[in-house]
Amino acid sequence: MTTLYKTGIVLLLTLSSLSADAQYERKLPREKDMAAYLMVYFKDSTHGLYMALSRDGYSFTDINNAKPVIAGDSIAEQKGIRDPYICRGPDGLFYMALTDLHIYGQKAGYRTSEWERDGKDYGWGNNRGMVLMKSRDLINWSHQVLRVDQSFPELADIGCAWAPELIYDQKEKKWMIYFTLRFGNGENKLYYAYMDKGFTRLENAPQLLFQYPKDVSYIDADITKVGNKFHMFYVPHDGTAGIKQAVSSTINKDYQYDDKWYDPESRECEAPTIYKRIGENKWVLIYDIYGINPHNFGFSETTDFEKFTNLGHFNEGIMKSTNFSSPKHGAVIHLTKKEAQALADKWNLKMKF
Numbered sequence: 581m582t583t584l585y586k587t588g589i590v591l592l593l594t595l596s597s598l599s600a601d602a603q604y605e606r607k608l609p610r611e612k613d614m615a616a617y618l619m620v621y622f623k624d625s626t627h628g629l630y631m632a633l634s635r636d637g638y639s640f641t642d643i644n645n646a647k648p649v650i651a652g653d654s655i656a657e658q659k660g661i662r663d664p665y666i667c668r669g670p671d672g673l674f675y676m677a678l679t680d681l682h683i684y685g686q687k688a689g690y691r692t693s694e695w696e697r698d699g700k701d702y703g704w705g706n707n708r709g710m711v712l713m714k715s716r717d718l719i720n721w722s723h724q725v726l727r728v729d730q731s732f733p734e735l736a737d738i739g740c741a742w743a744p745e746l747i748y749d750q751k752e753k754k755w756m757i758y759f760t761l762r763f764g765n766g767e768n769k770l771y772y773a774y775m776d777k778g779f780t781r782l783e784n785a786p787q788l789l790f791q792y793p794k795d796v797s798y799i800d801a802d803i804t805k806v807g808n809k810f811h812m813f814y815v816p817h818d819g820t821a822g823i824k825q826a827v828s829s830t831i832n833k834d835y836q837y838d839d840k841w842y843d844p845e846s847r848e849c850e851a852p853t854i855y856k857r858i859g860e861n862k863w864v865l866i867y868d869i870y871g872i873n874p875h876n877f878g879f880s881e882t883t884d885f886e887k888f889t890n891l892g893h894f895n896e897g898i899m900k901s902t903n904f905s906s907p908k909h910g911a912v913i914h915l916t917k918k919e920a921q922a923l924a925d926k927w928n929l930k931m932k933f
Contacts, residue, residue: 607672608670608672609916613916614914614916615920615933616635616919617633617640617913618915619633619907620665620666620910622664622678623907623908624908626648627656627660628661629649629652629678630644630646630904631643632901633923633929635933637858637912639899639902641929641931642901642904643927644927649927652682655713656678656725657709657725658681658691658709659685660682660685662679662743662908663800664678666913667746668913669755673716674714674715674716674913675712675779676711676714677744677759678713679711680707680711681707681742683705701764707740708738709726710725710757711724711726719923719926726780728741729741731782735785739763739765740768742761743759743760743800743909744758745757745801745802745853745911747803751831752774754777755774756774756832758801758803759771759772760800761786767796769788769791770788770789771786772787772789789801790812790835794818796816796817798816799815799817800815800852801813802814803831806885809828809829810827811825812827812828813865821849821871822845823842823852823867825842826838842865843867844890848869850909851909854866855914856914857881858914862883863883863885865881869893875908876896876905876906877899877907878891878892879891879893879894917933
């Protein structure tokens with residue numbers, strides 16, 4: 581057991597608990613038990629993990645006064661993380677998956693070259709790992725790096741493994757992890773695989789999740805089950821990068837192509853994720869508008885996943901970031917009053933739930 585103290589960050593690392601936590605289960609809270617929202621995000625400036633809390637799902641406050649709660653150099657091989665995704669498992673535990681990549685690693689002194697490998701052969705970023713994390717309380721996290729290229733021989737020459745997300749397959753009783761993958765310096769595409777019970781490795785080689793009809797890169801999938809349908813939002817680099825949706829009745833195949841753009845932005849955006857408003861028949865689509873300076877999050881709200889109402893950007897409308905700016909790649913989950921208050925109290929955030 582190791583405790584790391586770094587620039588105000590406290591992280592309890594218990595690598596053995598990745599397996600030990602599998603024995604830990606608790607009663608899952610229902611939607612009527614929920615009282616708060618937790619957003620995770622990162623920033624290019626630090627490549628660390630940030631968290632923000634909200635009582636109403638509209639106004640978010642960073643729990644550590646806009647400083648990382650976990651430093652990327654404490655958990656990632658490349659000494660930086662990107663694209664955090666968080667969810668609650670059927671065992672009551674919290675799970676995260678993150679990209680192991682520091683795009684400024686050379687400048688920060690972590691490597692002598694721009695990327696780990698030649699960009700001509702492997703493209704922008706060209707990372708090969710993802711960080712997997714697990715927690716009982718959102719404060720103490722176990723973690724490990726999953727090197728995708730080392731999982732199966734046919735993956736040895738991959739060019740990237742980006743933006744991993746998780747969804748629990750109720751039929752298979754397994755976590756399905758899905759992410760952006762490319763081979764060499766080819767086009768980025770969306771793939772999926774199943775995790776082992778210990779949440780430590782891939783059980784099968786990644787399979788294509790969805791085929792875009794044009795020969796372009798497409799990245800950043802986010803899958804939400806509503807009723808008996810799976811709604812996947814993703815980003816094709818088809819002209820100005822933006823958000824499209826594909827829908828299926830099956831979690832890992834048969835997603836139907838829809839040519840419509842679902843974001844209202846005129847500039848490039850990526851990293852779509854969905855969260856539901858507690859107690860309402862409303863869902864919010866978040867996207868990272870990287871084509872504006874300074875970059876910002878955009879939000880759209882829907883009741884039917886067909887028509888979306890533009891809620892604008894953080895601090896330009898109804899959505900507020902009270903003490904932070906320029907977030908990247910956000911994801912939101914619901915918390916109970918007790919969970920939210922414990923997290924706020926841990927970081928001395930003066931919020932009551």
